[in-house]
Amino acid sequence: VIVMENVPGMVSLDGGRFIRDIYALFQQAGYRMRHMILCAAHYGVPQERWRLFFIGTILKGVEITFPEPTHFAPVRANFTGGRELTWLPYIQNGTRQPNLFGNVLKPFTTVKDAIGDLPVLAANEGAEEMDYDKPPVTEYQRQMRAGSAKVFNHIAGALSKQNLERAKHIPPGGSWRDIPHELLPKGMKRARRSDHTRRYGRIDPSGLSGTVLTKCDPHWGTFFHYDQDRALTVREAARIQSFPDRYRFYGSRVSQYEQVGNAVPPLLAKVLANHIKRTLLQA
Numbered sequence: 001v002i003v004m005e006n007v008p009g010m011v012s013l014d015g016g017r018f019i020r021d022i023y024a025l026f027q028q029a030g031y032r033m034r035h036m037i038l039c040a041a042h043y044g045v046p047q048e049r050w051r052l053f054f055i056g057t058i059l060k061g062v063e064i065t066f067p068e069p070t071h072f073a074p075v076r077a078n079f080t081g082g083r084e085l086t087w088l089p090y091i092q093n094g095t096r097q098p099n100l101f102g103n104v105l106k107p108f109t110t111v112k113d114a115i116g117d118l119p120v121l122a123a124n125e126g127a128e129e130m131d132y133d134k135p136p137v138t139e140y141q142r143q144m145r146a147g148s149a150k151v152f153n154h155i156a157g158a159l160s161k162q163n164l165e166r167a168k169h170i171p172p173g174g175s176w177r178d179i180p181h182e183l184l185p186k187g188m189k190r191a192r193r194s195d196h197t198r199r200y201g202r203i204d205p206s207g208l209s210g211t212v213l214t215k216c217d218p219h220w221g222t223f224f225h226y227d228q229d230r231a232l233t234v235r236e237a238a239r240i241q242s243f244p245d246r247y248r249f250y251g252s253r254v255s256q257y258e259q260v261g262n263a264v265p266p267l268l269a270k271v272l273a274n275h276i277k278r279t280l281l282q283a
Helices: 013-028 111-115 139-145 161-167 186-190 234-241 253-261 266-282
Strands: 002-006 032-039 050-057 126-130 151-155 222-224
Touching: 013 032, 111 139, 111 234, 151 234, 234 253
Parallel strands: none
Antiparallel strands: 002 050, 032 050, 126 151
């Protein structure tokens, strides 16, 4: 069995040639293939992260399927394949509780559910190793803290004087549109209100995070903490990706953010692995 992951844009790349080539190459090697676009939030990860997955096998009599969502999430699939290749058309969210094929879905994990127990920091504060200063209050926090006696990689980077001033004007869930015009970066003063929708965003504690990238730079996305005037730390980004606290990142800060942002969320990887294991055992 093989599993591959990439961004949803690969579906439309070169008119779908990427998908056709993947199928052709693996079929030549004796594999049957299927692909689907999964959202990490549907599996308890506090992040709207859509990714294209391929599963292939050379085993006969094994049906290739994908794990069904366990959580409801207020997400949209605004990309090619958003209806044909996702679970969204099958999730019912009307007068009844959100459900999939009659199975009630759990509420999504919010950003605050994920990182609300981590030590408070100002910009340019923190340490590579520090103590917890409050107990976990959600199941997700308890899950992330299991097996860890310390908080690792919790350092808030320095912010320029201009960005600190901009941050003061942005409410939770807000963005660059909330910043007074005179404080905007020069290039964004000419932007339309519909442009750069996530830049200089402050994360919404009661919602999902956007996709965690390889750097938490407010200029490029929604990376201001919801009630602290600073950008997310490596540990907060890792929590949002569902890395347990016992997993410590090494290297420069730049490298640590890249390690977090390039990863498949461990909770989603675990769901996929367990699903494939069950499929093989039942074959």
